[in-house]
Amino acid sequence: MKKIQLSQTGVEVSCLCLGTLRFGTRNNYDQSAQLMDMYVEAGGCFIDTANCYDQWCSQGKGGESEVTIGRWLRERGLREQLFIATKVGFGYRDVPDGLAASTIISECENSLRRLGTDYIDLLYAHKDDLNTPLEETLSAFNKLVKDGKIRFFGASNYLAWRLADADGIASQKGWASFTCVEQRCTYLRPNPGADLSPQQIIDQNLMTYCDARGKTMLPYTPLLRGAYVRSDRPIPSPYRGPDTDVRLGVLHEVAQELGATANQVVLAWMMHRQPPLLPVFSARNPEQMKENLGALDIALSAEQMERLNQAGHCLNDEPV
Ligand SMILES: NC(=O)c1ccc[n+]([C@@H]2O[C@H](COP(=O)([O-])OP(=O)(O)OC[C@H]3O[C@@H](n4cnc5c(N)ncnc54)[C@H](OP(=O)(O)O)[C@@H]3O)[C@@H](O)[C@H]2O)c1
Numbered sequence: 001m002k003k004i005q006l007s008q009t010g011v012e013v014s015c016l017c018l019g020t021l022r023f024g025t026r027n028n029y030d031q032s033a034q035l036m037d038m039y040v041e042a043g044g045c046f047i048d049t050a051n052c053y054d055q056w057c058s059q060g061k062g063g064e065s066e067v068t069i070g071r072w073l074r075e076r077g078l079r080e081q082l083f084i085a086t087k088v089g090f091g092y093r094d095v096p097d098g099l100a101a102s103t104i105i106s107e108c109e110n111s112l113r114r115l116g117t118d119y120i121d122l123l124y125a126h127k128d129d130l131n132t133p134l135e136e137t138l139s140a141f142n143k144l145v146k147d148g149k150i151r152f153f154g155a156s157n158y159l160a161w162r163l164a165d166a167d168g169i170a171s172q173k174g175w176a177s178f179t180c181v182e183q184r185c186t187y188l189r190p191n192p193g194a195d196l197s198p199q200q201i202i203d204q205n206l207m208t209y210c211d212a213r214g215k216t217m218l219p220y221t222p223l224l225r226g227a228y229v230r231s232d233r234p235i236p237s238p239y240r241g242p243d244t245d246v247r248l249g250v251l252h253e254v255a256q257e258l259g260a261t262a263n264q265v266v267l268a269w270m271m272h273r274q275p276p277l278l279p280v281f282s283a284r285n286p287e288q289m290k291e292n293l294g295a296l297d298i299a300l301s302a303e304q305m306e307r308l309n310q311a312g313h314c315l316n317d318e319p320v
Pocket residue numbers: 018019020021022048049126156157182183199220221222223224225226227229230263280281282283284287288289291292
């Protein structure tokens with residue numbers, strides 16, 4: 001699997017990141033370990049989790065995904081070869097919602113314990129917290145960097161202007177800032193004004209800002225949970241707009257030209273962007289994993305990229 005530099009860190013990570021939201025809950029340990037093994041066998045080294053995964057699943061209370069990864073890391077002895085990202089910011093069990101310094105510091109300890117490691121490569125603020133001063137949040141992340149508990153920190157579900165504020169504070173104080181941004185994004189574009197909160201999408205503002213500042217953008221839910229290829233999973237309503245059919249048409253056309261699936265083309269389209277997007281994908285079973293990893297073998301021509309980018313372009317644009 002190709003590696004790319006994460007933002008301007010000088011550190012190289014796999015061009016596809018494996019999401020583990022459902023590992024340890026809907027996928028039991030053996031199933032999860034098999035999926036992580038497949039990803040690593042394909043050359044992957046970048047794993048994404050969160051302290052609260054998966055409190056949104058009926059079997060989960062939060063912490064299960066990290067515990068599953070921790071056990072697998074121990075059994076395989078792989079810690080040093082992998083780049084592990086986790087997150088803090090959503091309330092779960094008795095942990096409060098938000099990014100108070102005390103929450104960040106104590107949750108980092110809990111994540112370290114569950115993952116069975118003495119450092120985290122990347123700790124995200126899982127969502128913005130407008131009630132805690134940004135300076136307090138950044139100061140806590142910086143303390144963790146200084147103490148060697150985390151290597152980098154990132155932002156997830158942030159608006160561009162808040163990242164700009166954070167970068168301003170960091171540069172004034174001589175601190176590190178949010179290295180990269182994990183945000184919702186897929187090939188289909190949500191309708192203007194669609195509210196997916198607390199999830200935030202990669203929009204034009206964020207793209208312009210992150211490109212200018214050299215921050216890697218990591219799209220989550222890139223496959224719309226299988227909606228591109230599954231009749232049992234309709235395209236979610238925020239993505240049903242005037243350009244949906246045109247974009248789906250071009251996506252499937254390009255997939256057919258390449259003998260690929262729509263899922264593979266979506267991931268390849270992200271990885272072919274310049275600078276590349278780094279998709280955070282997942283899979284429920286080995287068949288899905290194999291298909292999704294097949295995106296690594298897809299070469300999109302400049303003409304196909306242009307067609308995918310331009311499809312329905314004038315139909316869903318916000319009025320100026
Ligand atoms: N930062 C955040 O706020 C945030 C939010 C959401 C997710 N994430 C991260 O991003 C990761 C990926 O998110 P996601 O799971 O929503 O992304 P996704 O890759 O769009 O969806 C994965 C799901 O899609 C279905 N699927 C995957 N491959 C398929 C295939 N080849 N054919 C048919 N169906 C397929 C499966 O659904 P079924 O399991 O139903 O079969 C699978 O569980 C998460 O694990 C998590 O680490 C972060």
